[in-house]
Amino acid sequence: GENVEQHPSTLSVQEGDSAVIKCTYSDSASNYFPWYKQELGKRPQLIIDIRSNVGEKKDQRIAVTLNKTAKHFSLHITETQPEDSAVYFCAALTPRGKLIFGQGTELSVKP
Amino acid sequence: DVKVTQSSRYLVKRTGEKVFLECVQDMDHENMFWYRQDPGLGLRLIYFSYDVKMKEKGDIPEGYSVSREKKERFSLILESASTNQTSMYLCASSFVSLYLNSPLHFGNGTRLTVT
Numbered sequence: 001g002e003n004v005e006q007h008p009s010t011l012s013v014q015e016g017d018s019a020v021i022k023c024t025y026s027d028s029a030s031n032y033f034p035w036y037k038q039e040l041g042k043r044p045q046l047i048i049d050i051r052s053n054v055g056e057k058k059d060q061r062i063a064v065t066l067n068k069t070a071k072h073f074s075l076h077i078t079e080t081q082p083e084d085s086a087v088y089f090c091a092a093l094t095p096r097g098k099l100i101f102g103q104g105t106e107l108s109v110k111p
Numbered sequence: 112d113v114k115v116t117q118s119s120r121y122l123v124k125r126t127g128e129k130v131f132l133e134c135v136q137d138m139d140h141e142n143m144f145w146y147r148q149d150p151g152l153g154l155r156l157i158y159f160s161y162d163v164k165m166k167e168k169g170d171i172p173e174g175y176s177v178s179r180e181k182k183e184r185f186s187l188i189l190e191s192a193s194t195n196q197t198s199m200y201l202c203a204s205s206f207v208s209l210y211l212n213s214p215l216h217f218g219n220g221t222r223l224t225v226t
Contacts, residue, residue, distance in 0.1 A: 002170075009151065032118075044217050097161070098159065100156070103152060104151075104154075
């Protein structure tokens with residue numbers, strides 16, 4: 001079936017370090033891969049996305065890479081700050097229009 | 112700014128009760144979704160709808176049904192609530208094509224406890 005695997009489930013970094021979260025999807029026809037950030041007690045919010053015709057996208061301190069052959073995509077956060085602490089979800093859009101989410105990564109940035 | 116409103120923030124119901132979770136969006140979005148969020152399992156899709164009176168099963172539809180009589184409103188129904196349906200329920204909406212730069216907009220969530 002369609003699924004998205006996300007690792008790690010928890011990640012703790014020092015302020016200023018980089019953080020990397022990795023996801024693997026099962027449906028090779030998936031064509032859109034958004035990342036959502038959910039702060040404690042709040043709703044998930046889109047932070048960056050990438051489409052299948054692009055290998056990399058960057059927006060200030062965050063970047064996403066996509067390897068279609070390996071069915072793998074990653075979120076990179078550089079120069080992490082305490083306000084980056086949150087749960088991050090990756091997702092993949094199937095051709096049927098279903099957005100399948102990963103299990104989430106709880107990122108903790110220590111000052 | 113897109114607003115997706117879920118009628119209740121917290122809800123406590125008894126086993127066997129029929130439960131209605133309501134969601135309203137104000138951006139004329141075609142698509143609406145119901146997810147449940149559980150620790151370690153991420154967001155799992157229960158049902159989604161592309162249009163009025165249209166619905167499709169997600170990954171975990173068992174024990175749930177939905178209703179979309181008007182474009183702006185998407186209701187999730189627990190026919191007979193059970194304790195394993197205790198969870199955070201998130202409603203979301205988007206324009207017709209997520210692929211064409213139309214992100215998913217989430218509501219604040221309803222934390223349902225079934226006792």
